[in-house]
Amino acid sequence: EPEVTQTPSHQVTQMGQEVILRCVPISNHLYFYWYRxxxxxxxEFLVSFYNNEISEKSEIFDDQFSVERPDGSNFTLKIRSTKLEDSAMYFCASSEARTGGLTEAFFGQGTRLTVV
Amino acid sequence: DQQVKQNSPSLSVQEGRISILNCDYTNSMFDYFLWYKKYPAEGPTFLISISSIKDKNEDGRFTVFLNKSAKHLSLHIVPSQPGDSAVYFCAASLAGTASKLTFGTGTRLQVTL
Known part of the structure; x- marks a missing residue:
């Protein structure tokens, strides 16, 4: 069964450092999300991404966050300058476009980010 | 922002009995509701969903009921099995596939032998 995969499973970083969390969504899905x-x-919802642009973002998703789909298969979340309060489990999700517009999102297993 | 609420943080049910997990929402614009199951150190796993035009959806042992006038939904698991022990989240979204999910706080279900 197709699944969303995330790497790494656990990331420890020093406060102020940049981190990139990686995700490979399900291959025929068109909508991508990050939650934490x-x-x-x-x-909590962070951001949704469709057609190579952000379609919606929450107030949590401030200027230190960015997302990218660099090569058509990966979907990344970058945190530019991590803070202690960014420590969380980060989940990537994807969903397919379906007639009627209602579809479930499938989640990866998560990346545990620990900022020290 | 408590648009989706699960007022019971935990529930214990005997194996073979029915588990009923409840969820309330406040935003009347939500039109699609989902239940996810989550084990420790794993991502949420989709269980079952319901559109606002329906009041019931059934999939095997899982049934979701929606009461729009009361802004309430429930998940019934019959019969409950020990492998069902997990945290259950209800989630809601507005119209459209790219819409975000708003999650409840979760209910930890323990199915005992």
Whole structure:
């Protein structure tokens, strides 16, 4: 069964450093998302991406965040200058376009980011 | 911002019995609702969904009920199995495939022998 894969599974970084989280969405999917879950809190939407541009972003997704689909298969989330509060589980998801416009998003297993 | 709420943080059910997980929402513009299951250290796994034009959707042991007037949905699992033990999230979205999902806080289901 096709799945969304994320690398690395765990990333430890020093405060102020840049990190890039990588995702390979399901191959025929057209919509891509990043979500995060801070420990003990709910899963929160960060950004959605379609047709090589951001379609929606939350207030969490400020100027230190960026997304890119560099080569038609990978989808990356970059955090330019990490802060302690960026420590969370980051989930990539993808969904396909479907007639009627209703479709579920499939999630990767997540990357645990720890900022020290 | 508590647009999607799961008021029960945990639920314990005996194997073979019915599990009922509840979810309330406040935004009447939501028109698509989903349930995800999550094991520790894994991503959410899609279970079942329902469009706002329906009031029930069934898939094997899982049934989702939607009461639009009450802005309430529930997930029924019958019969419950030990492998169902996980955290269950309800999520909602506005019209359109590229729309974000708004998640509830989750309910931890424990199915006991």
């Amino acid at each position: 879950q801070i420990l003990g809190q709910k899963v």
